[in-house]
Amino acid sequence: MAEPVAAPILAVEGLQKRFGGLTALGGIDLAVGKGEVIGIIGANGAGKTTFVNIVTGYLKPSDGRITVNGIDVTGLPPRVMTRRGICRSFQMSQLFASLTCLENLVLAHAAAENGGWKLLADPWTADRLARAEEGLARFGIADYRDARTATLPQGVRKLLDVVLAVAARPHLLLLDEPTSGIASDQRFQIMDVIMGQMAECGVTVLFVEHDMDLVERYARRVLAFLDGRIAADGSVAEVFGHDEVRRAIVGDHRATRRPMGPGQ
Ligand SMILES: Nc1ncnc2c1ncn2[C@@H]1O[C@H](COP(=O)(O)OP(=O)(O)OP(=O)(O)O)[C@@H](O)[C@H]1O
Numbered sequence: 001m002a003e004p005v006a007a008p009i010l011a012v013e014g015l016q017k018r019f020g021g022l023t024a025l026g027g028i029d030l031a032v033g034k035g036e037v038i039g040i041i042g043a044n045g046a047g048k049t050t051f052v053n054i055v056t057g058y059l060k061p062s063d064g065r066i067t068v069n070g071i072d073v074t075g076l077p078p079r080v081m082t083r084r085g086i087c088r089s090f091q092m093s094q095l096f097a098s099l100t101c102l103e104n105l106v107l108a109h110a111a112a113e114n115g116g117w118k119l120l121a122d123p124w125t126a127d128r129l130a131r132a133e134e135g136l137a138r139f140g141i142a143d144y145r146d147a148r149t150a151t152l153p154q155g156v157r158k159l160l161d162v163v164l165a166v167a168a169r170p171h172l173l174l175l176d177e178p179t180s181g182i183a184s185d186q187r188f189q190i191m192d193v194i195m196g197q198m199a200e201c202g203v204t205v206l207f208v209e210h211d212m213d214l215v216e217r218y219a220r221r222v223l224a225f226l227d228g229r230i231a232a233d234g235s236v237a238e239v240f241g242h243d244e245v246r247r248a249i250v251g252d253h254r255a256t257r258r259p260m261g262p263g264q
């Protein structure tokens with residue numbers, strides 16, 4: 001079981017979401033502590049993206065309460081959640097395909113400053129350009145500065161998604177499948193960059209992931225979503241060893257792997 005969290009950065013109580021007759025989330029309770037790195041696992045349709053959408057303001061809950069640093073933010077829109085320090089990346093990339101990496105980032109910085117996407121007379125300020133360049137450099141993709149995002153290799157695109165998501169300097173970052181569409185031999189490389197940067201900035205991270213090797217490597221705590229509820233919440237070993245989770249999500253992942261030593 002997860003330890004009780006004192007002064008959570010995010011707390012969710014009795015969160016429910018119904019789409020017509022379908023219950024996507026059937027009552028989620030969760031407290032996230034500052035600096036935690038949490039992996040969210042679950043089969044297709046378990047409610048992971050719905051949870052991310054609600055916490056970041058992209059969907060309104062049917063019931064329940066969300067607080068950020070003790071302040072009720074239930075049902076508030078994305079721009080308000082961003083101002084409260086909660087940002088996210090998307091399962092499907094949200095980049096402007098015909099713009100370059102730098103242009104996408106400058107617009108993201110402008111949007112972060114203005115509380116949303118608005119038509120701006122001149123988004124190209126020296127400060128935004130400098131911060132965009134710095135973001136690309138920090139994530140090791142400065143060589144792609146002037147490449148249009150439609151032409152990017154998938155790995156670079158996924159990194160750029162995260163650079164965009166952190167433009168507003170979040171305290172809590174939710175990543176929805178940060179390595180989807182990436183060849184398995186490149187996923188660790190990409191996650192190393194993302195997680196290294198987030199650790200350096202002290203950002204709390206929740207990441208949705210289907211690759212159990214990545215969850216095992218990066219998550220300090222795992223939430224297993226099953227049919228719209230959290231079936232298990234605890235360390236990797238606890239959750240991967242949970243009967244229902246093993247049957248429905250993880251399979252024989254642990255049994256087929258050699259134990260991992262420290263630092264591997
Ligand atoms: N906007 C919507 N309208 C109606 N039903 C929806 C909507 N969004 C999600 N659902 C349904 O809610 C359930 C949970 O979907 P969700 O996208 O949260 O799953 P997920 O765990 O992210 O799955 P995946 O691993 O495939 O991304 C599914 O049955 C899905 O079809």
Ligand SMILES: [Mg+2]
Pocket residue numbers: 048049050091176
């Ligand atoms: Mg999803």
